[in-house]
Amino acid sequence: MKRRFLLTFFGVCLYATCLMAQQKAITGKVTSVSGEAMSNVTVIVKGSTRSVQTNADGSFSIQAAPGETLIFRAIGSNGAQQIVGSGSIYNIELTNSEESIDEVVVTALGIKKEKKALGYAVQDIKADELMKNKNPNMINSLNGKIAGLNITNSGGSPGASASIVIRGGTSLERDNQPLFVIDGMPMDNSTGMGDMSAFDGNTNIATTNGNRAMDINPEDIESISVLKGPTAAALYGIRAAAGAIVITTKKGKEGSASVGVNSRVGANWVNKLPELQKKYKLGTNPDGKLLDLNTNLSWGDPFASGETVYDNLEDFYETGYTYDNNFNVSGASAKNSYYLSGAHLKQTGIVPTTDYGRYNFRFNGEQKVGVFTFGANAAYSQSQTRKTLTGTGLWGTGGNGYMESIIGFPQSVDMRDYLNVDGSQKFLYSRGDTPEAILENGMDNPYWTIYKNPQTDKTNRFLGTFYTNAQLTDWLNFTYRLGVDNYTSTYRSLVSAGSAVIKENQKGMLSQNVRQYNFITNNFLLSANKTFAEVWDLSVLLGASTEDINSKSTANKARNFKVPDFYSFSNAPDADRFVLDNLTEIRRVGVFGDVKLGYKGMAYVGMTLRNDWSSTLPKKNQSFMYPSYSASLVFTELFDKNDILSYGKIRSSWAEVGKDAPAYQTNSYLDPYELTVGGGFKNSWTLGNPNLIPEKTQSFEVGADLKFMKNRFGLEFTYYNNKSVDQILSPRVDNATGGIFQYVNSGILQNKGFELTLSGELVKKDHFSWDVMLNASHNKGKVNALPGGLAILYVTDVQVADGKAASFNDGDFMGISGKDWTKNEEGKYILNWNTGEPAANTNATLHLGNREPKFIGGLTNNFRYKDWGLSFLIDFRRGGDIFNGTEVLLTQYGLSKRTENRGEKVVLTGVALNPATGNYEDVTREIVADQKYYSNFYINQTSNFIEEVNWLRLRSVNLSYDLPQSLLVKSGFIKGASFNLNATNLLLFTNYSGMDPEVSAAGAGVIGSGSVGIDYAGVPNTKGVTFGVNLKF
Secondary structure, X not given: OHHHHHHHHHHHHHHHHHHHHHOEEEEEEEEEOOOOEOOOOEEEEOOOOOEEEOOOOOEEEEEEOOOOEEEEEOOOEOOEEEEOOOOOEOOEEEOEOHHHHOOEEEOHHHOXXXXXXXXXXXXXXXXXXXXOOOOOOHHHHHOOOOOOEEEEEOOOOOOOOEEEEEOOOOOOOOOOOOEEEEOOEEEOOOEOOOOOHHHHOOOOOOOOOOEHHHHOOHHHEEEEEEEOOHXXXXXXXXXXXXXXXXXXXXXXXXXXXXXXXXXXXXXXXEOOOOOEOOOXXXXXXXXOOOOEOOOOOEOOOEOOOOOOOOOHHHHHOOOEEEEEEEEEEEEEOOOEEEEEEEEEEEEEOOOOOOEEEEEEEEEEEEEEEOOEEEEEEEEEEEEEEEEOOOOOOOOOOEOOOHHHHHHOOOOOOOOOOOEOOOOOEOOOOOOOOOHHHHXXXXXXXXXXXXXXXXXXXXXXXXXXXXXXXXXXOOOEEEEEEEEEEEEEEEEEEEEOOOOOEOHHHOOOEEEEEEEEEEEEEEEEEEEEEEEEOOOEEEEEEEEEEEEEEEEEEEEXXXXXXXXXXXXXXXXXXXXXXXXXXEEEEEEEEEEEEEEEEEEOOOEEEEEEEEEEEEOOOOHHHOEEEEEEEEEEEEHHHHOOOOOOEEEEEEEEXXXXXXXXXXXXXXXXXXXXXXXXXXXXXEEOOEEOOOOOOOEEEEEXXXXXXXXXXXXXXXXXXXXXXEEEEOOEEOOEOOHHHOOOEEOEEOOEEEEEEEEEEEEEEEEEOOOEEEEEEEEEEEEEEEEEEOHHHOOEEEEEEEEEOOEEEEEEOOEEOOEEEEOOEOEOOOOOEEEOOOOOOEOEOOOOOEEEEEOOOOEEEEEEEEEEEOXXXXXXXXXXXXXXXXXXXXXXXXXXXXXXXXXHHOOOEEEEEEEEEEOOOOEEEEEEEEEEOOHHHHHHHHHHOHHHHEEEOOEEEEEEEEEEEEOOHHHHHHHOOOOEEEEEEEEEEEEEEEOOOOOOOOOEOOHHHOOOOOOEOEEOOOOOOEEEEEEEEEEEO
């Protein structure tokens, strides 16, 4: 028996050795029917774990023995098989399946559906396209690539947030960003308010905080689907009234284990700075009589010939660097799959001392056991940011932003000389009789700000989705999904002793805010898919979900430290230590259903119905239901196919989605008052309302999808009309009520617009291809009603230099309000009869501009020549006003280019009161353009600083090279290797006089119409170049 076993064992080994000896390298290329190279086609040796994927040019190389069978699989293809013979080169042509006319996309709840069956607009982007414009903040990588998506970066600081809005806003006073969903689980994408907000009011405009989508490693993303309207996102409920960004992460692919490593290094520079005057130096002379040099203003004498002019603004910035390293291991078999990745990103900023670092780890795994599938998608990230104060700095404490400091620094003085011999700060001027008064009236040097007053944040986050799927029958499926989103963010701010701050904080001030966020969701899904009479396709989905949010923040503040320069909470006296806690708990429960009926794969109707219960609403109004309806018709199925119109679909949908109230606004509460030892309480500024009902957004859209010339060219068009009613707002109320504000249901916001996508395969040859895609959209947001006859609704966080972000009744949603010179009924300026000076209008509620662009879009070109690839994205924007608050500061301090005309005469026309007749008469007056004119009159006319802006920018350029398979085969272990060179923002053509016109002064955390279009002393945007290497083993 033992002898027989040994003979069998050696026989098997001999057979395996012979078989391995027969294996050889099989190469070839996979193309479509039209001859186009097909990438990402899976090639498997039947009955083995050997598999590869085709490269961008469709080529592949795999080990196989004669007699073995190669299987070729691709989405939208019928697939193919090829028996290996004596040859070593096999070129395969894959035919399109009937379904390939329209691709498969990921929709609500992570469900994959054929795009042709959808009655609403969905646009997706794959991983390879996302990586061509890779950005540490994955939101910025979508810029210009999705129609209807308006993305605005908040600045060039590492870790800065980016706002994203789809089809305009849905709320006048709430967050208007879409819901983010990763692997079927909603995730938080809020932007941190910073460390001082609990004590000192608004700090959104004082620091560049990041949004939480930055915690995702872009390398882990397989695809992103953008659900643009309420119909598409209706199944997600109240959190998706503004649409949804659905992210699917990577999984292991069937075949042998694959190891990927990529690394890139890059450099960034300032993209655009405002132009300064270089004629005049330090001094102030407001009355035109006596020059005062005890100032930081630049209204002094002209520079003498040969006198040094310091370019303090440009010299302040430095080159920022990016280092990004990633690895992943993945694989799969018929019963399981796994994907494991790790990454480290380090980015230094153009502002000295600023940086952003992030570690990412992810595991995605799946195991099939009989009819059950068990899976987990788990990710951990740790990020840390060091930033600096921007804008005017911290409100209520003193201390200024670095950019205002530079603007307030004359070019006749070297700004880098900022320390005295004893290490204290050197000030340009001295106002006050005491050291305390000098600090209180001073302005920090920007180098002091960045080195002595750091602002930092750190976040540890876990994102996990755990699911069980049971295929009960061939047509019935059950899924349970548990989602967890947990993170802790620590925001820390230091204002060192010796800073130019109010007296109470002159011995230093330390503040810290720790936010702990925990979100748990459960989803239960029962789906059925059945075909009747071979022509009717019915799909039914029933589900239920629960969401529990627990958010706790603890704010600490300390000052007057006992031991100098030792900044610790324990080092402050008890009377100068303050603590404030805040706890928010929210529970939401929902049940929903989705029914879709299809006929012969060409006509589809669908309906969803969802009912939610929210703890943030009064008990009597906690339950609310909303439906959606959709229909689509592939009309080209009604007649014979032709070579011109390959595919045509019309679609339409209507939906209603609710949005609940902010937490704890149904009752009135007491707030802590005077945070001292013992403390006290007072009425909250905002009174509760026990009658609140949900906001509702009603959406209608209609569109068409067309493809021409055997699907080589495509057109997608959508028109939409969204109306949001029963807005939850907090207008002012009578002081007799005991409060200042109260939430009410009132207000109507409407958005109308269209989206257009054009795509084409302009050239398709064996060795060369050229694809192009154009995305364009237009949206018009209008406020149809405000509560109580209000004429204007301000965005509280965005009120700077008399320019305010605001919404106007029966007018613009994204408006700008401000001051102007006084005019008569005919619109003529009222001037002083003797001096010609204009009369100031103290009314700051005038409607002066609209920040919403008229058109936005992007043009993408992809070229492929053999192993070389080239792509570039042109981003364009037409219209939309920007309030240039930075220019207001430049004008005030005397550094603006427009103030070079000082001493010249300015002609003003208007009317003036003739003292002799007592009547207003048309007059023309000349006034000297001096410091008094600019400081007392010119900057009081907000419209002088509002510009209608257009831009055209080369958003990104990507050049890549794939090493040929013929070279890689010789290595024996390298499956793929490529190199890429990427450039961002290389060219910018704009009529804007300030910095980069892509501005959002207060970042993505601002509610309502946001801070897009408000430019106020922020960190300039950057341009840069990166070089990367990708290896696959």
